[in-house]
Amino acid sequence: MLNYVSKRILIGILTLLAASIVVFIVLEIVPGDPARLMLGMNATEDAVQALQQQMGLDQPLLIRYFSWIGGLLVGDFGKSYTYSVPVLNLITERIAVSLPLALISLFLSTIIAIPVGLFSASRRGTMTDSGTMAIAQVGVAIPNFWFALLLVYVFAVSLRLVPAGGFPGWNAGVWAGLKSLILPSIALGLPQAAILARVTRSALLDVLGEDYIRTARAKGLTRRKVLYRHALRNALIPVLTILGLQFAFLLAGTIIIENVFYLPGLGRLVFQAITQRDLIVVEGVVMLLVATVILVNLLVDLSYALVDPRLRGRS
Amino acid sequence: MNRVWKSALAASALVLLSATASFAAKTDLVLGVVLEPPHLDPTAGAATAIGEIVYANVFEGLTRINAKGEVLPALAESWTISEDGKLYTFKLHKDVKFHDGTAFDAQDVKFSLDRARDEKSTNPQKPLFASIDTVEIVDPLTVKVTLKQPNGDFLYNMGWAAAVIVAPESADTNKEKPVGTGPFKVDNWAKGSQIVISKNPAYWGTPVALDKATFRIIPDPAAATAALLAGDVQAFPVFPSYEAVPQFQADPRFKVVIGTTEGETVLGMNNKKPPFDNLKVRQAIAHAIDRKTLIDGALFGLGTPIGSFFPPHHPAYIDLTGESAYDPALSKKLLAEAGHPDGFKTTLKLPPPVYARRGGEIIAAELREIGIEAEIIPVEWAQWLEQVFKGKDYDMTIVSHTEPNDLNIFARDNYYFNYDSPAFREVIKQIEATSDTTTRTGLYQQAQKILAADVPAAFLFQLPKTGIWDAKVEGLWENGPIPANDLTAVKWAE
Numbered sequence: 033m034l035n036y037v038s039k040r041i042l043i044g045i046l047t048l049l050a051a052s053i054v055v056f057i058v059l060e061i062v063p064g065d066p067a068r069l070m071l072g073m074n075a076t077e078d079a080v081q082a083l084q085q086q087m088g089l090d091q092p093l094l095i096r097y098f099s100w101i102g103g104l105l106v107g108d109f110g111k112s113y114t115y116s117v118p119v120l121n122l123i124t125e126r127i128a129v130s131l132p133l134a135l136i137s138l139f140l141s142t143i144i145a146i147p148v149g150l151f152s153a154s155r156r157g158t159m160t161d162s163g164t165m166a167i168a169q170v171g172v173a174i175p176n177f178w179f180a181l182l183l184v185y186v187f188a189v190s191l192r193l194v195p196a197g198g199f200p201g202w203n204a205g206v207w208a209g210l211k212s213l214i215l216p217s218i219a220l221g222l223p224q225a226a227i228l229a230r231v232t233r234s235a236l237l238d239v240l241g242e243d244y245i246r247t248a249r250a251k252g253l254t255r256r257k258v259l260y261r262h263a264l265r266n267a268l269i270p271v272l273t274i275l276g277l278q279f280a281f282l283l284a285g286t287i288i289i290e291n292v293f294y295l296p297g298l299g300r301l302v303f304q305a306i307t308q309r310d311l312i313v314v315e316g317v318v319m320l321l322v323a324t325v326i327l328v329n330l331l332v333d334l335s336y337a338l339v340d341p342r343l344r345g346r347s
Numbered sequence: 348m349n350r351v352w353k354s355a356l357a358a359s360a361l362v363l364l365s366a367t368a369s370f371a372a373k374t375d376l377v378l379g380v381v382l383e384p385p386h387l388d389p390t391a392g393a394a395t396a397i398g399e400i401v402y403a404n405v406f407e408g409l410t411r412i413n414a415k416g417e418v419l420p421a422l423a424e425s426w427t428i429s430e431d432g433k434l435y436t437f438k439l440h441k442d443v444k445f446h447d448g449t450a451f452d453a454q455d456v457k458f459s460l461d462r463a464r465d466e467k468s469t470n471p472q473k474p475l476f477a478s479i480d481t482v483e484i485v486d487p488l489t490v491k492v493t494l495k496q497p498n499g500d501f502l503y504n505m506g507w508a509a510a511v512i513v514a515p516e517s518a519d520t521n522k523e524k525p526v527g528t529g530p531f532k533v534d535n536w537a538k539g540s541q542i543v544i545s546k547n548p549a550y551w552g553t554p555v556a557l558d559k560a561t562f563r564i565i566p567d568p569a570a571a572t573a574a575l576l577a578g579d580v581q582a583f584p585v586f587p588s589y590e591a592v593p594q595f596q597a598d599p600r601f602k603v604v605i606g607t608t609e610g611e612t613v614l615g616m617n618n619k620k621p622p623f624d625n626l627k628v629r630q631a632i633a634h635a636i637d638r639k640t641l642i643d644g645a646l647f648g649l650g651t652p653i654g655s656f657f658p659p660h661h662p663a664y665i666d667l668t669g670e671s672a673y674d675p676a677l678s679k680k681l682l683a684e685a686g687h688p689d690g691f692k693t694t695l696k697l698p699p700p701v702y703a704r705r706g707g708e709i710i711a712a713e714l715r716e717i718g719i720e721a722e723i724i725p726v727e728w729a730q731w732l733e734q735v736f737k738g739k740d741y742d743m744t745i746v747s748h749t750e751p752n753d754l755n756i757f758a759r760d761n762y763y764f765n766y767d768s769p770a771f772r773e774v775i776k777q778i779e780a781t782s783d784t785t786t787r788t789g790l791y792q793q794a795q796k797i798l799a800a801d802v803p804a805a806f807l808f809q810l811p812k813t814g815i816w817d818a819k820v821e822g823l824w825e826n827g828p829i830p831a832n833d834l835t836a837v838k839w840a841e
Contacts, residue, residue, distance in 0.1 A: 068732050
């Protein structure tokens with residue numbers, strides 16, 4: 033087990049290194065100069081050059097790469113070209129929004145999806161099953177920005193129960209912060225729940241067809257007991273895999289929802305940094321996301337062993 | 348039972364009364380802005396988003412531009428100009444303090460002007476300071492500025508956001524912690540979310556009515572609409588969605604103001620690249636564009652057509668739209684005369700703003716009518732600046748030139764239009780050396796006519812400023828002579 037984990041960590045580090053090279057090169061090729069963008073159309077050539085020098089953009093590519101990587105190793109993500117503050121500060125401010133949002137959405141989607149999946153699977157082939165799955169299909173198909181706008185018009189514009197968007201900061205109080213995350217997490221969580229419910233249902237149905245389920249029934253367990261004790265545990269593996277993928281998506285793939293609710297999250301930071309050619313910020317966030325995905329995948333793999341004792345002895 | 352009802356009524360009446368009382372005393376305002384500034388130092392970045400937060404609110408210059416685009420005294424309470432127009436003597440206000448408590452005096456003025464024109468300067472508007480020869484301190488409240496040659500725009504130039512006065516102690520940290528002399532100071536900037544400014548109690552001039560103003564960053568047009576409707580923001584001085592305007596016009600809770608800006612929007616053409624080096628081709632393109640269709644389609648009818656590169660609200664403006672009136676038959680004839688009877692293939696590079704993307708599609712369709720196939724290439728701003736503006740690697744592009752007083756871009760060397768007219772350069776040189784209004788008006792009109800005749804670009808429309816705010820908010824600028832949200836006169840109606 034320990035051997036397995038250390039091997040995975042080594043692969044993770046190599047992946048990070050490869051990602052750093054790819055990200056750096058890709059961003060170098062993209063046309064556009066942050067200094068020129070900052071100074072605009074009336075800037076003189078010498079002013080642009082002076083700013084490039086200030087930003088350190090006049091250094092050769094290799095030197096910049098190694099000083100960036102060297103910084104990362106000691107936890108220094110560099111300084112943003114546009115904001116001129118440490119990249120790490122920018123990222124931590126944004127994580128304070130994106131991480132709670134991702135976790136709440138994930139929680140919402142899980143507590144809705146698993147019961148719905150169970151319910152549907154246990155009534156396979158009935159009207160309730162097809163009805164529930166039809167609703168889930170609609171949930172998968174609805175674009176989440178449209179759903180988000182609908183939520184805003186009902187709960188913020190008409191009922192005025194919650195703000196239409198924005199994030200007051202955790203300094204304004206935990207409740208104020210949570211309140212502004214309610215609609216976004218519903219908008220993000222429900223479509224995810226729809227996907228997860230369908231996965232849970234089909235995973236359960238697969239398991240329910242196995243021989244050991246028949247054996248369990250034969251030895252006299254009730255349908256319900258079989259479903260909870262034998263089927264659900266075994267069906268959790270594909271569910272966990274999807275959950276892991278969803279978490280990575282929820283952390284930074286939520287730019288559209290962040291725009292609809294004008295939340296200062298990671299997705300918008302990356303988007304803004306790309307348009308302003310604040311490459312060092314883009315690089316920093318991408319590295320962080322790659323690291324997160326690697327870590328989440330590792331955790332998901334380890335959790336397989338938790339739900340399935342057969343996997344513990346292996347590797 | 349009756350008694351209970353009566354007391355309940357009385358209580359609710361009291362609540363209502365106190366509610367209206369607190370309403371009357373309202374001294375805070377939440378404004379929506381589309382773009383977040385990269386930082387808050389107007390002397391180090393060109394983004395209009397910087398000026399929209401700090402101009403007149405946080406930072407002040409020697410002079411300032413008001414809502415009508417006129418030059419007013421600011422930190423300089425008065426000035427004299429020598430006979431030859433080269434020596435400006437500024438008398439400064441006394442007892443002015445920066446937000447960090449340090450005193451403002453002539454030294455700060457000299458520091459700011461010298462810093463802006465220094466070799467190592469990263470001021471985005473360095474040309475504004477090019478005419479300055481020396482800056483001398485006479486006494487703590489008097490500064491003498493000597494120019495290399497007379498400059499009729501000098502006082503106006505000193506009113507730009509890039510010419511504000513900063514202190515040596517805080518100049519390097521203004522990006523993050525702006526320290527100015529203005530009536531508001533910056534309290535807090537939650538990146539990606541909002542910027543909060545509050546009243547500066549030690550302000551030297553007329554105190555402002557607002558205690559606090561919050562600029563909330565809302566990039567998405569649908570979100571901007573929802574935020575206004577939900578009351579989360581009470582003013583959107585530059586509202587991003589033209590199509591939502593009628594909805595607000597019909598709603599008595601809001602005031603909708605369609606004002607003017609300095610944004611002359613043009614279809615730029617690469618004047619040195621064939622076939623655009625041929626005047627007839629450029630004329631043909633200009634005559635192929637129906638400005639009314641364009642404005643209706645791209646701006647929902649809210650822009651003003653222009654026939655040259657000059658804002659319609661300026662006193663020296665002349666309407667030259669007739670020079671390039673919509674006439675596709677004439678366009679075809681001109682194309683044939685230029686040797687392209689069947690038209691040609693070309694490209695149209697479009698930056699992100701909605702006026703360019705939507706306008707570009709309409710123009711491409713109109714050009715197709717006369718045989719010109721323009722392939723649309725969408726680009727980001729960074730790409731546009733690199734390829735079109737710096738590299739001149741383009742055929743046609745659409746962009747709005749939003750800086751005030753920028754007629755002279757057509758006289759610049761190596762500017763992206765690749766337009767080169769000695770006659771035009773000469774007129775601009777004369778304008779810069781003249782301060783007499785009547786003479787200047789004549790010269791401005793002459794310059795407009797040269798551009799309308801030479802068609803270095805097809806002149807499309809003046810960009811509107813669509814402001815929407817709570818009907819009880821007073822004092823916001825209706826027009827946008829410079830990018831600013833000047834809150835010095837803003838208050839809630841009683």
